Amino acid sequence: MAILQQLGDITVQRIIEHEVPVYLPTDMFDEATPEALEPYRSWLEPKALCPTSGCLVMPVVSYLVKTKHHCILIDTCCGCDKSYADPPSWHQRRNKLWLTNLETAGTHPNEIDFVFCTHLHSDHCGWNTIFVDGRWIPTFPNAKYIFARDEYQAMEDEGHQIFIDNLLPIMEAKQAILVDLDYALDDQVWLEPTIGHSIGHVAIHLKSGGARAVMCGDLIHSPVQLAEPDWSCNSDYDLAMSTKTRKDFLNTHCDTDTLILTSHFPSPSVGHIISNGDIYDFKYGS
Numbered sequence: 290m291a292i293l294q295q296l297g298d299i300t301v302q303r304i305i306e307h308e309v310p311v312y313l314p315t316d317m318f319d320e321a322t323p324e325a326l327e328p329y330r331s332w333l334e335p336k337a338l339c340p341t342s343g344c345l346v347m348p349v350v351s352y353l354v355k356t357k358h359h360c361i362l363i364d365t366c367c368g369c370d371k372s373y374a375d376p377p378s379w380h381q382r383r384n385k386l387w388l389t390n391l392e393t394a395g396t397h398p399n400e401i402d403f404v405f406c407t408h409l410h411s412d413h414c415g416w417n418t419i420f421v422d423g424r425w426i427p428t429f430p431n432a433k434y435i436f437a438r439d440e441y442q443a444m445e446d447e448g449h450q451i452f453i454d455n456l457l458p459i460m461e462a463k464q465a466i467l468v469d470l471d472y473a474l475d476d477q478v479w480l481e482p483t484i485g486h487s488i489g490h491v492a493i494h495l496k497s498g499g500a501r502a503v504m505c506g507d508l509i510h511s512p513v514q515l516a517e518p519d520w521s522c523n524s525d526y527d528l529a530m531s532t533k534t535r536k537d538f539l540n541t542h543c544d545t546d547t548l549i550l551t552s553h554f555p556s557p558s559v560g561h562i563i564s565n566g567d568i569y570d571f572k573y574g575s
């Protein structure tokens with residue numbers, strides 16, 4: 290379901306693809322042993338940690354942003370028919386619920402002006418393309434896709450399947466724009482370099498009037514990292530950099546009015562970072 294947030298004259302709607310238990314905590318964070326998690330279990334379960342499977346519950350979401358001038362999509366989830374190595378549930382998905390949810394939010398793919406990706410991992414750029422008549426084509430035919438140059442370059446250098454299926458078709462359609470990590474679309478939408486999870490990871494800031502929001506991508510994956518900000522995801526490109534980026538981000542936005550739009554926190558996925566004694570906490574909602 291799309292959840293509407295009003296941010297000055299900008300609207301923000303979360304578009305969800307799915308929300309299921311996906312990884313064992315130690316698959317995500319080496320430190321997250323059952324003993325280490327025990328003090329947090331009471332508030333992680335059941336929404337962020339499934340008591341039955343013991344796995345972290347991590348939705349995969351996009352944000353649909355409408356400013357006075359532009360219709361913008363931030364991140365595009367896993368997509369359909371994509372070949373992803375991990376986790377198995379993201380491989381060759383057939384479920385098009387995400388597209389339905391976008392249209393239920395009142396937006397047809399033709400209406401998207403810009404697609405931003407916080408980074409170019411499988412669950413953030415999947416719906417960039419769809420498979421039609423034997424080839425990948427842009428899902429959003431009228432959009433410019435804004436990719437951080439460093440992130441795009443790294444995926445191209447790797448020759449990653451994600452590059453071939455989700456990125457190259459956008460470039461070939463002349464719909465990709467490669468930008469610096471501090472690119473600004475205008476005075477309402479701009480990027481902030483938040484390197485660590487990936488080489489060109491960015492947070493995406495929104496501002497209207499006095500209201501602010503930021504889509505943080507995968508600089509933080511799970512609410513457990515509010516209590517343990519030193520826990521970096523095992524797959525992070527640079528674990529130490531990721532920790533520094535996350536701590537700086539938490540510190541900057543703690544106890545402020547900035548609405549945090551997360552990628553993988555349980556529904557409703559948005560809220561505010563607040564202090565709670567020596568640790569951070571998250572107040573869900575707008």
Ligand SMILES: [Zn+2]
Pocket residue numbers: 410412413507552553
């Ligand atoms: Zn992710």
